[in-house]
Amino acid sequence: MSTNEAETQSGLQWNSTIDKMMADWCDQSKCFNWMHTQAYSRYSKRALTMSITTNIVISLSGIGNLIVGAVTTDATKTSIIFGCISIGVGIVNMIQDKFNWTAMATNYKQSAEKWDIITRKMEEQLAIPYSGRKDCGTFLKYIKQDINIASEVNSTIPKDIRNQCAEKFSKIKDFDIPDICGQVEHTAIYVPEHSIQVPLLSDQVEPSKG
Structure with a gap:
């Protein structure tokens, strides 16, 4: 389809009103890009912190298993220690799953x-x-x-x-700025570019009196 055919069907031509609307959309788009980038930075850091914490707890539990098994023969104490470590790992995983960062x-x-x-x-x-x-x-x-x-x-x-x-x-x-940021504005309306403007009475030249 040619450009002329598309313009005939759509009935829209580029003009200053559409340019202004597009510029406003572009401003808001930049805001949304900035906000989502900030949110990504926040939650990616939280997810990374939680992932590192989980890996550390799991590693410590493995080391704890070896140490406890080597120094004690008391089965009751060993099971209590292993149980506490398992609970700690479970809590970290639960938090990670709950928030889904x-x-x-x-x-x-x-x-x-x-x-x-x-x-x-x-x-x-x-x-x-x-x-x-x-x-x-x-x-x-x-x-x-x-x-x-x-x-x-x-x-x-x-x-x-x-x-x-x-x-x-x-x-x-x-x-x-987007409305979700708390700054609601008036709705824009279409104003013809070539609208006829009536001159003010004060600007009109009075006819000379003969």
Whole structure:
């Protein structure tokens, strides 16, 4: 399908209104990428710490088995020590399974990558002239699909990270921050680019009185 045919079917042409909307989407996409990257960093560290702790406890239990078996012949004491070590390993594994930090970190990393791709797609279109862009209607259709898919994990972003995002990006003038960060804005409406403007009465030249 040619570009002209697609434009005729979609009925959408690139204009400054769509550019502004896309720029706002791009700002929000950068915010989501930043928040998911921060969340990934947090939970990957927790998962790594828990994994190291588990391995250390298991290693110590093995060493403890050898030491206890070598120094004592009391079966009761030996079983108590082994039981305590096993309980410790079980608690660590239970915490790891309960919080599932490894899976959370993986999900945040994948989401950050999706938002990064979305950002680059929109920046690429906004950086080139209208004549060199993809069909407007088709591009918006597929970029919205990408955004909907990437947005599935947004609700799980921790509140403190959302607050940090609002504080960080609010320092940039006219930067559009996502609503989930607590800064809700008015809904934008379509304004025709070539709307007729009625001049103010004060600007009109009064006819000369003869």
